[in-house]
Amino acid sequence: MASLPVASQIEILDLRHFSARQLRPLLEREAELWRARLRWDYRASTELLLQYLESRILHGFVALDQGRVCGYTFCVYEGHKAVIGDAFATGHRTMSDADTTRQLLTHVLEMLRHSPAVDRVESQLLLFDAGEFADLFAGPEFTVYPRLFLECDLGRPAALPAADVPAQDTPADLELLPWTPQDYQAAAELIYACYVGHTDAQINDQYRSLHGSLRFLHNIVRFPGCGIFEANFSWMLRDRRSRALVGMILSSRVAPEVAHITQLCVAPHLRGRGFGRLLLDRCAGGLLGAGFEAVTLTVTESNNPAARLYERFGFSVRHRFDAIVLNTTSNRR
Ligand SMILES: CC(C)(COP(=O)(O)OP(=O)(O)OC[C@H]1O[C@@H](n2cnc3c(N)ncnc32)[C@H](O)[C@@H]1OP(=O)(O)O)[C@@H](O)C(=O)NCCC(=O)NCCS
Numbered sequence: 594m595a596s597l598p599v600a601s602q603i604e605i606l607d608l609r610h611f612s613a614r615q616l617r618p619l620l621e622r623e624a625e626l627w628r629a630r631l632r633w634d635y636r637a638s639t640e641l642l643l644q645y646l647e648s649r650i651l652h653g654f655v656a657l658d659q660g661r662v663c664g665y666t667f668c669v670y671e672g673h674k675a676v677i678g679d680a681f682a683t684g685h686r687t688m689s690d691a692d693t694t695r696q697l698l699t700h701v702l703e704m705l706r707h708s709p710a711v712d713r714v715e716s717q718l719l720l721f722d723a724g725e726f727a728d729l730f731a732g733p734e735f736t737v738y739p740r741l742f743l744e745c746d747l748g749r750p751a752a753l754p755a756a757d758v759p760a761q762d763t764p765a766d767l768e769l770l771p772w773t774p775q776d777y778q779a780a781a782e783l784i785y786a787c788y789v790g791h792t793d794a795q796i797n798d799q800y801r802s803l804h805g806s807l808r809f810l811h812n813i814v815r816f817p818g819c820g821i822f823e824a825n826f827s828w829m830l831r832d833r834r835s836r837a838l839v840g841m842i843l844s845s846r847v848a849p850e851v852a853h854i855t856q857l858c859v860a861p862h863l864r865g866r867g868f869g870r871l872l873l874d875r876c877a878g879g880l881l882g883a884g885f886e887a888v889t890l891t892v893t894e895s896n897n898p899a900a901r902l903y904e905r906f907g908f909s910v911r912h913r914f915d916a917i918v919l920n921t922t923s924n925r926r
Pocket residue numbers: 758787788791857858859860863864865866867868869870871891892893896898899901902905
């Protein structure tokens with residue numbers, strides 16, 4: 594198989610040359626890191642990924658140290674966009690894990706830059722510290738968005754309820770209902786409406802269309818990438834008269850004792866009235882009652898209304914990472 598020469602004793606090869614069996618030990622080490630760093634049991638995602646790898650449908654690269662697999666990266670295509678799903682390296686004898694990952698990212702970015710069908714690349718590098726690859730993402734065609742991985746210890750008395758915001762009941766004209774699959778379309782419409790002009794729609798362009806918001810929802814509810822969806826701890830806020838959805842909180846199980854909030858949004862005209870807090874209270878209260886120890890979520894650092902709400906609720910920063918967007922059309926003209 595043809596290999597691309599790079600500095601040091603590292604070989605970077607096409608991911609599709611490798612079987613799931615060859616990549617499994619690396620992915621299992623990565624799952625251990627997800628667990629230790631983010632309290633996230635990544636094994637369901639690992640198994641799904643291994644199935645895709647076995648069918649050789651993922652594009653990406655593998656790093657080899659004297660023939661031994663020591664890193665990988667892959668991307669998936671969504672129309673004109675590519676998402677770098679992961680980059681991970683460990684165990685090269687002379688090169689640091691970060692440098693091996695940098696080599697892999699350099700290769701996948703080069704490949705995508707030269708893919709005429711791709712005009713946009715997105716990635717959220719959750720396992721790495723913000724700024725770790727600042728040198729790679731320095732060009733004007735990149736935009737980098739620092740994001741926070743937050744955690745709230747549900748057993749801590751301060752978490753429920755917060756000292757400075759009085760607990761609130763649902764107002765008479767609204768009702769709080771558990772998620773049902775019938776909510777799909779209306780939930781996607783609400784997500785789309787909530788993210789118009791929002792920074793998160795710069796990071797993830799699925800938010801910019803109804804079709805994209807449906808895909809986003811589908812990924813959360815049906816696939817294990819964001820944990821196993823928990824319908825019992827996912828709530829819709831509905832206007833009793835118009836029947837319109839005006840708020841929602843969605844959560845998933847990411848470890849036996851840890852949940853992750855995958856979506857929280859309130860219709861623009863109802864913000865600042867405590868409904869975000871109400872949804873958080875209901876979700877966290879249910880999780881606590883069911884024996885969960887902690888709940889986590891990610892938020893864009895510049896999203897002040899959300900970050901403030903989470904901080905007041907009792908969330909604290911566990912990790913700071915980067916989301917990147919690459920506009921590949923800017924240097925092809
Ligand atoms: C983030 C978001 C869900 C917050 O929803 P919200 O309903 O406005 O949240 P709350 O009203 O509970 O809290 C927001 C503020 O209103 C204040 N507030 C709470 N109850 C209030 C009341 N009865 N009257 C007036 N203000 C009130 C809160 O103290 C808080 O103020 P602060 O920001 O100064 O701390 C909402 O802004 C949103 O949907 N944003 C777009 C999507 C998004 O960013 N989601 C989060 C992604 S991680």
